[in-house]
Amino acid sequence: MTSTARRSPRFGFAVNAVGVIGASIILFWILVAVFAPWISPYPVGKIVDFDYYGPISSDFWLGTDYLGRDMFSRILMGARYTVGISLASVTIACFVGVTLGMIAAVVGGWFDAVLSRFLDALNSIPALMFGLVVVAAVGSSLTVLILTIATLYAPGSYRFARALAVNVNAMDFVTVARARGEGIIYTIREEILPNIVGPVLADFGLRFVFIVLLLSGLSFLGLGVQPPDADWGALVRENIGGLSFGAPAVVFPSIAIASLTISVNMLIDNLPRRIRDRSE
């Protein structure tokens, strides 16, 4: 604590040990996602062992799955999908939701009322039904998957951001901007956003976790990652039969999911703060 505190003035940031751990784990998984094809020892689809739910061994570091495929390689490749899709869709969902939320808060009136009703109605349609319709209507691809998830999560993000933005919108500095004649884009980007970004990020973290899990559900509707590749949630799901005897094939993807989601939240809860000392 003290060492980081001593260092901080030089960087101008207060760096928190927990946040650093979170960030390192995320960075680790991002690197894995990028370099997965070069570091995985076996092709993801290759059946390398005639046994199944194999134990950890020197050949198969994380055991083998229900078909006898190498789990280590599958988890490495799975990182691409889990990290990539979740980050992309949560980013889109939050971007759209927060933007609309802020606009609704600033513009108010009819726009706000109609948009809020509409998104409420959208929110009340079960995700599964929504997923089914999407695949049926436009087929399946990574883009469709990301957009579907984003659509499912944007209304929640909207509600959240709107509530926050309504409070900020009542503040005098926003009134000053309005009196100056500023447009909506400037107002939401420069005046409102910086003041709600903290809670919005916390919300982002939680949504991220939900999306990582939702992915596996949607892949069973045929939406998304195509075999032999699989995201981590799907890895857990396809190997769930090994749970009763604690097969590595189900344990390790679960650990991977938990490590990612926990570290995203750890980072967000402990984001570096800019430090300025008033008494200086």
Place this chain on the structure above:
Amino acid sequence: RATRAFADTPKSGGSITAAGWSSSTADTLDPAKASLSTDYVRCCAFYNRLTFLDEGGTVQMELAESIETTDAKTWKVTLRPGVVFHDGKKLTTDDVIFSLARHKDESVGSKVNAMAKQMAEFKKVDDRVMEIELSAPNADLPIILALHHFMILADGTKDFTTANGTGAFKCDVFEPGVRSVGVKNENYWKDKLPYLDSFEFIAISDEPARVNALLSGDIALAATVNPRSIRRLETIDGVQLSKTTSGNYTDLNVRLDMDPGDKAGFVEGMKYLINREVIQRSVMRDLAVIANDQPVSPNDRYHNKELKAREYDPEKAKSLFQKAGLFGTSIPIVASEAAGSSIDMATVVQQAGQEIGMPFDVQRVPSDGYWSNYWLKAPVHFGNINPRPTPDILFSLLYASDAPWNESHYKSEKFDKMLVEARGSLDEAKRKSIYDEMQVMIANEAGTIIPVWISNVDALSSKLKGLRPNPLGGMMGYAFAEHVWLAS
């Protein structure tokens, strides 16, 4: 382990809960609409057919006392005397005629509409005797009548919220998509049967949950367990397994009338590229028998033993793809949970392709709507075919030029002629030789690649006795309820 059960003597009394693998609000008590194992189980418990197939696959009489013909065209059916429906009404030929004729009515929505159409005319002789006139000779009629859809209803039945049959159980509760309960029919015409006082049938679609429910004792029978669960189940006392090697298969279909199947050499290349051994060992965990790209199963007496399965030969496949001019072109393969194990099979093919430099793009699509949107339609896709009792049914359903489910759009006039010829013939040896040749034709010419015959494994409590494998499907050809009993 699975065979020890038979020694005991049957004992009456007790109730069980059994779980199938799927049920929905589309569950029905109308045998014409029955489509899932759960429907068949209910139908078998509440109704009877004219005939049924025993464990050896031979036809036995059930409600019919005899079925006779001289020309395979006109059939005389004599009913068993003294059979009554649950509501007390006596079984007559009127009931049988009503039950069979309704399949021809399109508005009923019968699954065997196409098959029933060949029964051109029904003639009532008296209350016990009747005649069925076929539009063309078919020696297999008694076997056709053993299909689960041809259950006998009381004349004029329209309401299917409950079941009024002649079966071993009376319908007590029927909640579609939830459960059904049958209670013992005290007036059942079969001696001593059934042994159980009542049985409840539910469905648990999640396989681990189904197995766990059996292990925790909540259910006595879990239908169709995953091959991967077997190692675990075998180590547990109080659980036995019942394995049925049936004619069920998941096949890879290449349409011959579309790109890429219309390029000579592609289909054959695929037949060499599919690694049957890996599918048998890794995907099916040895609960499968290697198949030879034709649909007549080794259990069937018409199975052509001479026809060997192709060996896995990637190099030959490669040269065949090159010959077809398709080598290196990415080929989409449509697979779905709906066609069991097809996704895993697809990845096996994909991996084999990758090793020789032939890319395959596996497209997993939703099970919802698979049969109406992808099956029979996509250029390269998977299908799943349930066992059928005769080669004739299989061929006319799947390979005749006008077959409704001609998966690879295979067309051959010679094949069609041979089919009609065998159908009308009562000469066993002649039929056998025709069917043998037809199997060779399918294996070499059609676009259906059938890698393995899939065995069905049901897991049951070792207290449950009397369950024997049946070629028509798991759970004793779905008719287990009236035959099983609980050991003390």
Place this chain on the structure above:
Amino acid sequence: MGNVIEIRDLHVTAKTDSGRVVEIIRGVDLDVADGEIVALIGESGSGKTTIALTLLGYARPGCSIVGGSVTVDGEDTVAISEAERRSLRGTRVAYVPQSAAAAFNPSKTIMDQVVEVAQIHDLMPMDAARKKAVELFRALALPEPETIGARYPHQVSGGQLQRLSAAMALIGDPKVMVFDEPTTALDVTTQIEVLRAFKAVMRERGMAGIYVSHDLAVVAQIADRIVVLKGGEVQEVGATEAIVHRPSHSYTKALIGAFHPRARVPDPEAAADGPQPILKVSGVTAGYGGTGRDKMPKYVVLKNLDLTLERGRSLGVIGESGSGKSTLARVIAGLLPAAKGSIEMDGVRLGQATRDRSKEDLRKLQIVFQLADTALNPNKPVGAILARPLVFYHAMAGRERDAEVDRLLDMVRLPRGLKHRLPSELSGGQKQRVNFARALAARPELILCDEITSALDTVVAAAVLDLLDELQRELGLTYMFISHDLSTVEAICDRVAVMYQGEKVEEMPTSRMKSGPEHPYSKLLIASVPKLDTGWLDGLRDDPLMAAAMEGR
């Protein structure tokens, strides 16, 4: 007569966000005798509240008492356990907060909160506590003492709430009362009532007290002795009389000096070519709550108001809280479209709402809000805040813009290095200067100032006023200056408009303010301004005008 309060060598530290520890109270000694009221005065941030809170054994989150002792009624609040402190609070020493509006829980009735002390410490049966509360309400001259307790905090006025918070403190019959600027947030007419009520109760019960304030005139009315603080240290201690009339310490002198602003000298140049109206407000009616079918708002605040502002002059707008002063400013700025009437600038009619006005019109007319805390975006550095109007109105960029930001900072007498700081890292006075500089950045002709000095302490406020005055001379600015503090209006305005319940009741030159307001409300308002004279409050009783006004409440 012993001392109820003895503070010896008190040291309090606070931890900043970066983890650095700073000392905010540096060795303070303080005694309060039985029945004595001692005032703590000093500029904002001098540690007044911090000291007051140590009397209850409490240090704000992040602060900690690191040395010394605070003995209250024989017990050292620093040394005792948390449980003992809890039993001390409310029963032997009670606290009256600066903002009663914030200190009342909005979701509980006033009665529940007033009797809570009795409930927590199990002092008496609830019925008795309620009865006692009603007596206190009566003693504090609250209206409808029997039923006022059943209301919720938002249902009573600010002044009443402040008196109610005193009742909340008094219910436990404490030996010591701690008042933390209890009247700062009130307007003058209300302030008088509250002060009188406090004084009467304290005197009657013979309680000792600490009275925190930065307003010398208020303190002079109520305190026996005054302690002057600065930077966490005691600068001067003395009897009220002595401090007010014979301050010895330089800081005290500055405080007193700031209290006597020099009167406004009308600018001879501006007066030369006669009055030139820059803004003309005629027949404006406005309010809140959506418009009905008759196009009138649900709650009408401004009624048919006329007003003229002259170029290069300042118009003061005074009136009690809720009289519609801020609403007027908002209407003129176009933030709240008027329902009726017109606003003309330089003879041209302006659109009612900001979006109906041209950029040029918006630029010429700027508004500056009271609370610099909320008027500055807490997440933008000062430089960026000042740069925005430059970019927006004058399309400046790059070095030109940076130079202009520097010039603006110079103009409001702020060091240039400040532009990299966030608003939270500035003092209140600095924030208000930035707030004002932002308006200047637009190069306006007219600035609407809504109570821009009310939140500042007197010394800082005086400096800001000087600055305004100077800038007006240099740039020929016109001000509309809203305030409830008459002395500031006196210091900077040429004319004064008095508002009462949404109407302008009187307008006069500043010079006439002291001598001859005509409307009875103006008279009352002006007479309510505390004088730096220990006997002023008590003397009011004899003033027939005030007495009559008090009766009416």
Place this chain on the structure above:
Amino acid sequence: MNAVIARLVLKRLGIMLLSLLIVAFAVFFATELLPGDVAQILLGQAATPEAVAGLRTAMHLDEPAFLRFLHWLFGLMSGDLGRSYANDREVADLISGRLANSLELAFVTTLFSVPIALTLGITSAMFRGSFYDRMVSVFTVTVISIPEFMVATLAVIIFAVYLRWLPALSVASEVHGIGELLRIYAMPVITLAFVVSAQMIRMTRAAVIDTLNTAYVEMALLKGASRRRIVLRHALPNALGPIVNAMALSLSYLLGGVIIVETIFNYPGVAKLMVDAVSTRDLPLIQSCAMIFCVSYLLLILIADVVAIMANPRLRNQ
């Protein structure tokens, strides 16, 4: 005060009807987008064109879909949910039992998870920054990052298969006595509580922390109130609005979103009914399910708003 609430409720009910109409249209068009129709799906593999056409005529499916939708809509207005296409039963019959089951499960889960979420949220706010607080926050994130099907399967393996304490299936048909009820609901409730409490815990914590920073909480402290009293009497009532809102959003998941739990524990609820309805393209059933989810969602939000208003005298006495 009652008048305010009544006016609000009435207004919201009006908006609700409008939303329902929007959802009904949206769901209708979405269903239309899905390829295949009920006749085709019912016939499954056996769907030859003639058979499909015949069945379609018999089921009156050859009428324009929009007309059927209108029929259903008008039926609904007279309280008739119509008949299921898939099995020709009254939709009301199909739904009623299952809806009761779903509500029961949702109710028990709420009863169980809300107090836990409140306690954890409040206590972690009370001891903000402490080790306990950090543990709670890691715990909540961990819990939600374990897939639901894994929690459920694990629970079954441990409690039903190995320990044999609880049944693996939650068939609510024949329940005798409270003990059995607890046994039957234990596992689905645990699983669902895992899923829904995380959000509630986090929001409760945030809302309570917000109010703990206010001047009136400091004032209560200066009156000598204990920590408990401060949190329960002063902070909580003021944090109630946002907390209840978060709860409404979390709990709305309990009807439509519990498909995994219904599948694994073979619990006959409405979520699975809706999935069935979609996969058989059973328009009347789909519409009715969608209405139920929509109504429940909007009702929850309404309740949250009413509670928020009741908790806030400023709004209450407007």
